[in-house]
Amino acid sequence: MNLRKLVLVGNGMAGVRCIEEILKLAPNRFEIAIFGSEPHPNYNRILLSSVLAGDADIRDIVLNDWNWYEQNGIKLHTGQTVTKIDTEKHLVYTDGGIVESYDDLILATGSLPFMLSLPGADKEGVIAFRDIKDCETMIEASRKYKKAIVIGGGLLGLEAARGLLNLSMEVSVVHIFDNLMERQLDPVASKMLQRELEAQGMRFLMEKHSEEILGDRRVTGLRFKDGTVEEADLIIMAVGIKPNVALAKENGIEVNRGIVVNDFLETSVPNVYAVGECAEHRGMVYGLVAPLFEQGQVLAKRICKRETDPYEGSIVYTKLKVSGVDVFSAGEFMDSPDTRAIRVHDEFAGIYKKILVRDNKVVGAVLFGDTSDSTRILQMMKNETNVMEIKRVSVLENPDSAGVSGMAAVAAMSDEEIICGCNGVSKGTIVQAIQEKGLCSVEDIKGCTGASRSCGGCKQLVAQVLESVLGDKAQIAAQKEPICSCTSLSREEVLAEIKEKHLTTVKEVMYVLGWNQEEGCSKCRPALNYYLNMLWPEEHEDERASRFVNERLHANIQKDGTYSVVPRMYGGVTSPSELKRIAEVAEKYQVPMVKVTGGQRIDLLGVKKEDLPKIWAELDMPSGFAYGKALRTVKTCVGSDFCRFGTQNSIQMGIDIEKKFERINTPAKFKMAVSGCPRNCAESGIKDLGVVGIDGGWEIYVGGNGGVHLRAGDLLCKVKTEEEVMEWTGAFMQYYRENANYGERTSYWVERVGLANIQKVLEDPETRRQLNERIDVALSVLKDPWKEIVQNEEVRAVYEELPVLA
Numbered sequence: 044m045n046l047r048k049l050v051l052v053g054n055g056m057a058g059v060r061c062i063e064e065i066l067k068l069a070p071n072r073f074e075i076a077i078f079g080s081e082p083h084p085n086y087n088r089i090l091l092s093s094v095l096a097g098d099a100d101i102r103d104i105v106l107n108d109w110n111w112y113e114q115n116g117i118k119l120h121t122g123q124t125v126t127k128i129d130t131e132k133h134l135v136y137t138d139g140g141i142v143e144s145y146d147d148l149i150l151a152t153g154s155l156p157f158m159l160s161l162p163g164a165d166k167e168g169v170i171a172f173r174d175i176k177d178c179e180t181m182i183e184a185s186r187k188y189k190k191a192i193v194i195g196g197g198l199l200g201l202e203a204a205r206g207l208l209n210l211s212m213e214v215s216v217v218h219i220f221d222n223l224m225e226r227q228l229d230p231v232a233s234k235m236l237q238r239e240l241e242a243q244g245m246r247f248l249m250e251k252h253s254e255e256i257l258g259d260r261r262v263t264g265l266r267f268k269d270g271t272v273e274e275a276d277l278i279i280m281a282v283g284i285k286p287n288v289a290l291a292k293e294n295g296i297e298v299n300r301g302i303v304v305n306d307f308l309e310t311s312v313p314n315v316y317a318v319g320e321c322a323e324h325r326g327m328v329y330g331l332v333a334p335l336f337e338q339g340q341v342l343a344k345r346i347c348k349r350e351t352d353p354y355e356g357s358i359v360y361t362k363l364k365v366s367g368v369d370v371f372s373a374g375e376f377m378d379s380p381d382t383r384a385i386r387v388h389d390e391f392a393g394i395y396k397k398i399l400v401r402d403n404k405v406v407g408a409v410l411f412g413d414t415s416d417s418t419r420i421l422q423m424m425k426n427e428t429n430v431m432e433i434k435r436v437s438v439l440e441n442p443d444s445a446g447v448s449g450m451a452a453v454a455a456m457s458d459e460e461i462i463c464g465c466n467g468v469s470k471g472t473i474v475q476a477i478q479e480k481g482l483c484s485v486e487d488i489k490g491c492t493g494a495s496r497s498c499g500g501c502k503q504l505v506a507q508v509l510e511s512v513l514g515d516k517a518q519i520a521a522q523k524e525p526i527c528s529c530t531s532l533s534r535e536e537v538l539a540e541i542k543e544k545h546l547t548t549v550k551e552v553m554y555v556l557g558w559n560q561e562e563g564c565s566k567c568r569p570a571l572n573y574y575l576n577m578l579w580p581e582e583h584e585d586e587r588a589s590r591f592v593n594e595r596l597h598a599n600i601q602k603d604g605t606y607s608v609v610p611r612m613y614g615g616v617t618s619p620s621e622l623k624r625i626a627e628v629a630e631k632y633q634v635p636m637v638k639v640t641g642g643q644r645i646d647l648l649g650v651k652k653e654d655l656p657k658i659w660a661e662l663d664m665p666s667g668f669a670y671g672k673a674l675r676t677v678k679t680c681v682g683s684d685f686c687r688f689g690t691q692n693s694i695q696m697g698i699d700i701e702k703k704f705e706r707i708n709t710p711a712k713f714k715m716a717v718s719g720c721p722r723n724c725a726e727s728g729i730k731d732l733g734v735v736g737i738d739g740g741w742e743i744y745v746g747g748n749g750g751v752h753l754r755a756g757d758l759l760c761k762v763k764t765e766e767e768v769m770e771w772t773g774a775f776m777q778y779y780r781e782n783a784n785y786g787e788r789t790s791y792w793v794e795r796v797g798l799a800n801i802q803k804v805l806e807d808p809e810t811r812r813q814l815n816e817r818i819d820v821a822l823s824v825l826k827d828p829w830k831e832i833v834q835n836e837e838v839r840a841v842y843e844e845l846p847v848l849a
């Protein structure tokens with residue numbers, strides 16, 4: 044049988060997804076060729092926000108790797124832009140000189156970012172946020188520059204701003220209206236969002252009209268119509284997108300705002316179809332993946348000559364992907380004369396929920412602070428549920444979930460309810476796949492049903508469905524997330540294999556366990572190095588090359604390529620002679636800034652790499668490990684020796700803890716504090732482990748965090764003596780070292796595992812003894828890295844050869 048020739052223009056999310064559907068329906072019907080302007084295989088554009096925020100690596104966001112094209116017999120032309128279509132002869136031409144014939148042609152050219160045509164918009168440092176290249180440019184710029192402006196307070200602008208904050212830039216968001224995300228939120232939710240983001244460190248310049256981008260070659264600032272100027276080294280334009288229609292338009296295919304398609308995604312020219320952000324259907328152009336995937340399903344059936352319902356449009360809904368902020372918006376969101384609203388606004392809890400009802404049906408919703416109702420509300424919108432048949436207040440309080448856990452609420456969901464909005468996967472489909480195919484991890488479910496494959500916002504729900512089906516077995520299943528895309532093995536499996544096969548180097552682990560990338564990636568290499576150090580403290584030789592640059596160089600790299608030096612000062616206590624040495628070093632090496640840190644240490648900022656060993660030698664103080672995934676500082680208050688409120692000697696307790704546990708590697712940075720009484724001047728409540736003096740003893744709090752994931756610590760235990768503080772501290776640290784994922788702060792780990800479970804383990808004195816025994820072994824082999832480099836010529840020679848950047 045002669046295969047039909049199918050050509051896809053646009054190797055993006057919508058086009059390739061449609062091809063996947065076609066391959067499912069008719070794997071042998073087409074000879075497929077795909078053209079993409081970008082040099083990459085198909086990747087998850089949505090997760091560029093996560094890459095920028097440091098939560099994912101570019102490699103993690105590939106949806107279909109090079110092998111996938113090969114395995115499916117698809118001819119992939121990356122870096123090739125189709126510039127001409129001969130619709131008579133059925134040929135496409137690329138800028139690289141390739142000509143390909145087609146029987147069926149799908150246009151999935153996506154969108155182009157809208158760039159404001161301001162004077163100076165062509166300067167270096169003015170970019171959009173649309174593709175991998177933009178993402179890389181921003182990450183690179185953050186290493187050299189300090190101030191960023193994001194123009195546009197929509198979804199993209201706010202996600203970009205959050206990412207840039209994570210990259211330690213100062214970020215101002217310039218918005219043209221007085222309400223952020225005015226296309227998705229009403230003014231109440233919008234203001235709540237602004238307050239929350241301000242608390243995270245974002246600055247907002249509202250109702251500002253940009254007039255000119257300043258600077259010579261590179262941008263230095265932005266001038267507004269009111270004459271004011273904001274400085275910037277980087278400007279991101281996130282002011283919307285426009286469908287990429289030039290190719291269609293120039294080749295006689297009907298175009299309006301987008302490429303005009305009918306209910307079967309057919310354009311005005313026979314055998315030419317359009318799908319995705321470039322397509323205009325019934326006057327609507329969509330900019331979110333769920334509708335694009337729905338279009339793709341209809342188109343796949345049409346092209347495969349299968350019967351299909353027409354595509355009749357989609358309900359649009361969004362969630363902002365900024366950690367610490369829960370925002371959901373669906374359908375209509377502004378009150379109007381013909382809608383009535385059901386509202387809940389809890390100003391204490393920072394929760395706002397509104398649904399809009401017309402003709403007794405939900406036509407839209409805005410949720411802020413708690414979006415757990417979102418799937419159910421969306422389902423009501425899709426099913427056109429009559430709200431008059433329900434007790435109305437219960438619309439915003441799931442009767443099934445009131446007072447019960449999220450897991451129980453998921454168990455009570457009907458099979459039709461959609462779990463993954465992006466990919467339209469229902470609970471029933473997931474349950475069936477788990478039962479029939481024996482799936483036991485979120486990753487398996489993703490591979491089999493597509494759920495959680497796009498924005499990832501439904502991962503928790505998918506895990507809960509898994510748990511509701513598998514019960515106890517899900518505990519193991521929940522942990523079956525692969526540690527990165529180089530392997531399908533979870534952390535637990537990798538650790539078990541390391542122990543069983545006695546693997547002792549990162550390379551050996553990757554080789555024996557069949558890593559699909561010989562060199563691993565930036566996610567697995569440091570993680571494996573940590574796990575090996577933790578499992579074989581006496582045997583495993585730390586593999587510096589697998590560590591992040593700061594840990595390799597024992598100093599934090601700064602934006603301008605210089606380093607910071609933070610010597611250890613136990614409990615935040617120093618002496619005149621130490622201060623003198625610090626002052627002398629700072630003067631001699633012309634250290635541009637000497638600063639007291641939030642952890643009560645002294646930071647010498649702006650040191651050149653070549654000066655580091657000399658400074659360490661002259662300071663003659665141990666490393667403060669301010670750069671590592673390790674115990675950082677133990678902050679102390681003045682305590683009972685000097686403070687009139689003090690009930691306990693917090694300074695001595697802090698010094699003792701720091702002296703005992705200094706240098707210990709932990710899955711993520713580990714901060715501690717000791718306060719002499721419940722007034723808590725050392726802020727023990729927001730530390731990974733915080734100790735608070737009380738009458739006749741001490742309280743130990745764990746899982747606190749004063750950063751992005753602001754969280755008050757949970758009370759782990761109350762003890763009477765200093766020895767017990769030390770014993771519980773050692774046991775908790777070692778239990779965390781052995782059980783948390785690499786990179787997971789205690790604030791997330793304690794939430795994930797549950798305080799009660801941790802307490803259950805640590806309450807047993809024998810378990811505490813064993814954990815302390817193991818942490819003591821790990822501590823016994825640690826040396827001060829600065830001293831080693833200063834005193835050992837061989838180590839210094841290796842150090843001096845280290846490249847400056849990662």
Ligand SMILES: Cc1cc2nc3c(=O)[nH]c(=O)nc-3n(C[C@H](O)[C@H](O)[C@H](O)COP(=O)(O)OP(=O)(O)OC[C@H]3O[C@@H](n4cnc5c(N)ncnc54)[C@H](O)[C@@H]3O)c2cc1C
Nearest residue numbers: 053055056057079080088124125152153319320330331332
């Ligand atoms: C940072 C970011 C975060 C996002 N977050 C979300 C989210 O949370 N949820 C959500 O639903 N959506 C989100 N989106 C939107 C979502 O990514 C898009 O809706 C989706 O990627 C559009 O898919 P598409 O295939 O239509 O277009 P694209 O993904 O833009 O793909 C089109 C491809 O075609 C190529 N191309 C164009 N013209 C040609 C040509 N002539 N020849 C060859 N190749 C060509 C382009 O280079 C591009 O690679 C986000 C977008 C961004 C940028």
Ligand SMILES: NC(=O)c1ccc[n+]([C@@H]2O[C@H](COP(=O)([O-])OP(=O)(O)OC[C@H]3O[C@@H](n4cnc5c(N)ncnc54)[C@H](O)[C@@H]3O)[C@@H](O)[C@H]2O)c1
Nearest residue numbers: 195196197198199200217218219281282283330361362364
């Ligand atoms: N979480 C998500 O679902 C998500 C995340 C990122 C991007 N996206 C999608 O990507 C696309 C692009 O996102 P976007 O936020 O750029 O588009 P958008 O159109 O949703 O928002 C653009 C924002 O820029 C503002 N604006 C316009 N001109 C301006 C000016 N001159 N000065 C200041 N502000 C100005 C607008 O008022 C608007 O709020 C959209 O389709 C969006 O849905 C979605």
Ligand code: SF4
Nearest residue numbers: 680686689719720724
């Ligand atoms: S926490 Fe208590 S002991 Fe410590 S400084 Fe504050 S008031 Fe004094």
Ligand code: FES
Nearest residue numbers: 463465497498499
């Ligand atoms: S809701 Fe986006 S991937 Fe499931």
